[in-house]
Amino acid sequence: MISVENLFYSYTKDEQYAVKDVSFEVKEGEVFGFLGPSGAGKSTTQGVLTGLLPLQKGKVTVAGYDLHHPDRKMFNRIGVSFEQSNVYGKLTALENLDFYRKLFDVETMEPEELLKLVGLSEVKNKKAGTFSKGMKHRLTFARSMINQPSLWFLDEPTTGLDPAIAGTIKDIVKEKNQEGTTVFLTTHNMFIADELCDRVAFIVDGEIKAMDSPRNLKLLHGNKMVQVEYRENGDTVKKLLDLSKEPERLLLNDIILRKDIEMMHTKEATLEEIFIKITGRELSV
Known part of the structure; x- marks a missing residue:
């Protein structure tokens, strides 16, 4: 077209x-x-x-x-x-x-x-x-x-x-x-x-x-992050884990197996964050 x-x-x-x-x-x-x-x-x-x-x-x-x-x-x-x-x-x-x-x-x-x-x-x-x-x-x-x-x-x-x-x-x-x-x-x-x-x-x-x-821009340039909240010793603990790193993947697996999870969700990069990463420019400029 x-x-x-x-x-x-x-x-x-x-x-x-x-x-x-x-x-x-x-x-x-x-x-x-x-x-x-x-x-x-x-x-x-x-x-x-x-x-x-x-x-x-x-x-x-x-x-x-x-x-x-x-x-x-x-x-x-x-x-x-x-x-x-x-x-x-x-x-x-x-x-x-x-x-x-x-x-x-x-x-x-x-x-x-x-x-x-x-x-x-x-x-x-x-x-x-x-x-x-x-x-x-x-x-x-x-x-x-x-x-x-x-x-x-x-x-x-x-x-x-x-x-x-x-x-x-x-x-x-x-x-x-x-x-x-x-x-x-x-x-x-x-x-x-x-x-x-x-x-x-x-x-x-x-x-x-x-x-x-x-989607492809996010997969190529973004980090694969997971935010998890769980109970430990009576308190709520929050962790943001980078799944591209093996130690953090293992830690997430341990949390899933051993902890009382309250909330867990992925945190993909936004298109705006990818734009800034690739171009080095803010959109408001």
Whole structure:
């Protein structure tokens, strides 16, 4: 669905690259996460893939279209939800979607159905300029689905949303993916990426540092830890054991055989911890 080979991009049109020699593929039906801190090159890469930025150097195909020779028909197949909402403030929510659907040459979803999906039905006739930041974000998200895209670009889709609405957005993404939609997700939120993505790429300073499934990255770079709590001499004892070390495996076995265990569970590394370990960078940077 997406093929990127040796992509470079410079805003100053010199060798100060925001994206440097980036290569990856996204398979049809996959949820692919492009993960990194602010300024890492995520949005620049997405800008090239969606035709908002010109392809300067490299080879890129999106939904079967070569971006060296862009074709407007590509936009019938893709949907884009931007991190920064750009809805028309003087139009109502319903008018925003009615206007946008007319830009496509394919069958579109009903605007009222989309507004209901993201919880905006009750404000469908209110001007978008009166909306909160979160409501505008939901309207932008709804708009990105209107042409029923086969390839869906999502840039920080849950930013600024309360947990309940964020959960709804994640459920919609999962449902659309199960229906066959390919998803390209750019985010610095490792929890969302871990929950949604089949594969992820870590990007820092315009370069991809690692790429694999979240599970494989954890297995490869994380420690296998077990936390156990047990009773000893009337007190509760807590131990965190590293199962990659034989003495600690033997100790755990002894605790299981001889102690009164109250609680025991694995403590796998989070995707964020793996990101920091591989890249040496904090996501908030």
